[in-house]
Amino acid sequence: xxxxxxxxxxxxxxxxxxxxxxxxxxxxxxxxxxxxxxxxxxxxxxxxxxxxxxxxxxxxxxxxxxxxxxxxxxxxxxxxxxxxxxxxxxxxxxxxxxxxxxxxxxxxxxxxxxxxxxxxxxxxxxxxxxxxxxxxxxxxxxxxxxxxxxxxxxx
Amino acid sequence: xxxxxxxxxxxxxxxxxxxxxxxxxxxxxxxxxxxxxxxxxxxxxxxxxxxxxxxxxxxxxxxxxxxxxxxxxxxxxxxxxxxxxxxxxxxxxxxxxxxxxxxxxxxxxxxxxxxxxxxxxxxxxxxxxxxxxxxxxxxxxxxxxxxxxxxxxxx
DNA sequence: GGTGAAATCCTCGAGTG
DNA sequence: CACTCGAGGATTTCACC
Numbered sequence: 001x002x003x004x005x006x007x008x009x010x011x012x013x014x015x016x017x018x019x020x021x022x023x024x025x026x027x028x029x030x031x032x033x034x035x036x037x038x039x040x041x042x043x044x045x046x047x048x049x050x051x052x053x054x055x056x057x058x059x060x061x062x063x064x065x066x067x068x069x070x071x072x073x074x075x076x077x078x079x080x081x082x083x084x085x086x087x088x089x090x091x092x093x094x095x096x097x098x099x100x101x102x103x104x105x106x107x108x109x110x111x112x113x114x115x116x117x118x119x120x121x122x123x124x125x126x127x128x129x130x131x132x133x134x135x136x137x138x139x140x141x142x143x144x145x146x147x148x149x150x151x152x153x154x155x
Numbered sequence: 156x157x158x159x160x161x162x163x164x165x166x167x168x169x170x171x172x173x174x175x176x177x178x179x180x181x182x183x184x185x186x187x188x189x190x191x192x193x194x195x196x197x198x199x200x201x202x203x204x205x206x207x208x209x210x211x212x213x214x215x216x217x218x219x220x221x222x223x224x225x226x227x228x229x230x231x232x233x234x235x236x237x238x239x240x241x242x243x244x245x246x247x248x249x250x251x252x253x254x255x256x257x258x259x260x261x262x263x264x265x266x267x268x269x270x271x272x273x274x275x276x277x278x279x280x281x282x283x284x285x286x287x288x289x290x291x292x293x294x295x296x297x298x299x300x301x302x303x304x305x306x307x308x309x310x
Numbered sequence: 311g312g313t314g315a316a317a318t319c320c321t322c323g324a325g326t327g
Numbered sequence: 328c329a330c331t332c333g334a335g336g337a338t339t340t341c342a343c344c
Contacts, residue, residue: 002216012212019174019208022338036311038339052211052300053174057167061157061204069224069252069261071291084297097224097293106224106291136226136261138252142239145207179319188331193320195329 002047007032011040012049017145019053059110066111067138070121071103075129078104086127092120103134157202162187166195167204172300174208214265221266222293225276226258230284233259241282247275258289 007030014026023041027034044050059067074083080098083105087096095108107124111117117137125133162185169181178196182189199205214222229238235253238260242251250263262279266272272292280288 015210055170
């Protein structure tokens with residue numbers, strides 16, 4: 001585990017709340033010079049703590065109103081790499097989690113409507129040696145924007 | 156659904172790949188002036204398509220090596236608002252999805268280790284009228300960084 | 311980690327089709 | 328209405344202390 005101090009954690013918290021914060025703004029928050037803040041953020045990227053920056057999108061407003069999680073069960077012989085690979089091939093798949101235990105994988109899916117979701121599930125079932133699926137359709141969601149301690153300093 | 160054209164989709168795609176891209180860089184990509192790009196992004200924020208920007212973090216490198224999803228089942232009388240509220244109170248909860256069907260909710264959790272995860276699950280069980288939980292522990296994960304069509308223009 | 315200066319970038323009003 | 332242009336100010340970046 002990397003060598004991250006309290007200021008680094010505060011910077012990460014600030015960037016989680018707003019990934020486009022300026023270095024000058026963050027510098028004021030953590031009471032350092034702008035250059036020092038930039039160096040710290042650059043370092044966090046170099047050591048891989050920060051893997052990138054993204055935009056938060058309201059997909060419903062784009063017509064992608066359906067959000068779901070599909071549990072996948074595979075034949076015992078299927079290697080994990082194949083599970084991830086096949087799910088990755090389906091564009092509607094947002095994320096794949098390989099699981100220790102009952103379902104072998106949990107797949108985060110977005111679709112335009114229920115018919116579309118149906119198609120996506122069908123594609124997932126056809127891919128690899130899927131022996132069964134169970135899909136949880138989200139009615140609503142809430143994501144932490146990091147107002148509370150999501151990645152607090154120490155345990 | 157909002158009125159988003161192809162250029163807007165391209166801008167969203169660019170921002171999903173790198174949320175800190177400069178307007179000037181995006182302007183080159185979509186072949187518009189910097190000011191035009193800024194106005195489009197501002198507009199996407201105003202109409203709520205863009206809800207914010209964040210940093211992508213490798214939590215394992217911060218000592219938060221455990222990622223899990225907990226399915227929650229509640230007593231039939233529990234209102235959804237209460238489900239979300241209680242889960243929200245637990246800091247290790249990253250996201251909450253209310254579900255149509257069997258589990259009533261799916262909770263995305265991060266913890267330092269299995270002991271910590273145990274504590275988090277215990278807290279979830281004690282909160283509200285939880286009648287049962289099932290936790291899926293992630294062995295690995297993959298998230299789309301939007302190299303492929305994650306939010307394509309039209310169906 | 312701080313400073314300072316050059317290069318970039320952002321921002322906004324004015325003008326054009 | 329969306330775009331381009333241009334100028335002033337803010338931000339980023341980097342070498343040096």
